Amino acid sequence: MARVFNFSAGPAMLPEAVLRQAREEMLDWRGSGMSVMEMSHRGKEFMSIAQEAEADLRSLLGIGDDYKVLFLQGGASTQFAMVPLNLAGRTGKADYLNTGSWSKKAIGEAKRFCTVNVAASTQDTKYTRAPAQAELNLDPGAAYLHYTPNETIEGVEFPYIPDTGDIPLVADMSSTILSRPIDVSRYGLIYAGAQKNVGPAGLTLVMVRADLVGQAMAQTPAMLDYAVHAENGSMYNTPPTYAWYLAGLVFKWLKDLGGLEAMAAVNQRKADRLYAAIDGSGFFRNPVDPACRSWMNVPFTLGNPELDATFLSEAKKVGLVTLQGHRSVGGMRASIYNAMPEEGVRTLIDFMQDFERRYG
């Protein structure tokens, strides 16, 4: 069996050790005589899996007791609606930063439920940088400010946490969560689809300050109300049990690695090497402001776009797959999330340098 280095933006690679353990436990989870997929979500076996996963996530991120941690379904895209439904009612207005494709989608959805003030936009410079704090045009009446710390498609990352004073900060961390330590206490709410850095698709993490729960608009469906999920320990209905279990294995893997400081050191090394290789070449190019370059998603173009197909097919032959850029941006994109080994990035750089020698 040959595993490839998969640079997909999501679903993304999972740590091989996690997949091996899941295989080991597939038919008989620790003497239960059944797979985790077959367990009652309310039985003591699954309850122990669920509680341990939450405890590990809390310790990895240093999440305080004043935050609820929810294990939901529907992906980050469902959060685009849940956030305004639950948080915007207080004033009917919310601030959004338009910094890339995902924040733009979040804005589009929020407009169904509240008045959106776009407090900053980098659309006119093709989303190649993050706006500075001084550029943020904050509305003092906003119920919250929503932003996307890492724009997965454009490869742009905020080098700072926006300061909103007392206004709750809401972050879509789908493509950056667990890539490094974060100060959760700076946020009112953090959400993330799992399929990039956490586990399989089908699970969505939400960390929300407890005082923000319980303010949903009257018409909010039960399944979209944070209070309903919080009161029921994320088991108002059947949760995505197997994805929750796998996320728990990923949390253990991160703890064994030394936690998020250790993960951050690896991620920074991977990103630094790849950007240095791009910048040091006369052939590859990354358009993002160096101060705002993503550690997780690295878009790059070739000196001659007619070589794109050749690049992709030759890369595949050496086990480097899913490097094509998003259809809206073109070129290439290497997503190098937590589970991408350093060897994968080294192999990619070697391939790029060889490709440039032959075609550049």
Ligand SMILES: *Cc1c(COP(=O)(O)O)cnc(C)c1O
């Ligand atoms: C992938 C992604 C989404 C969409 O996630 P789904 O789980 O597919 O809804 C939203 N925001 C960001 C930043 C993403 O990277």
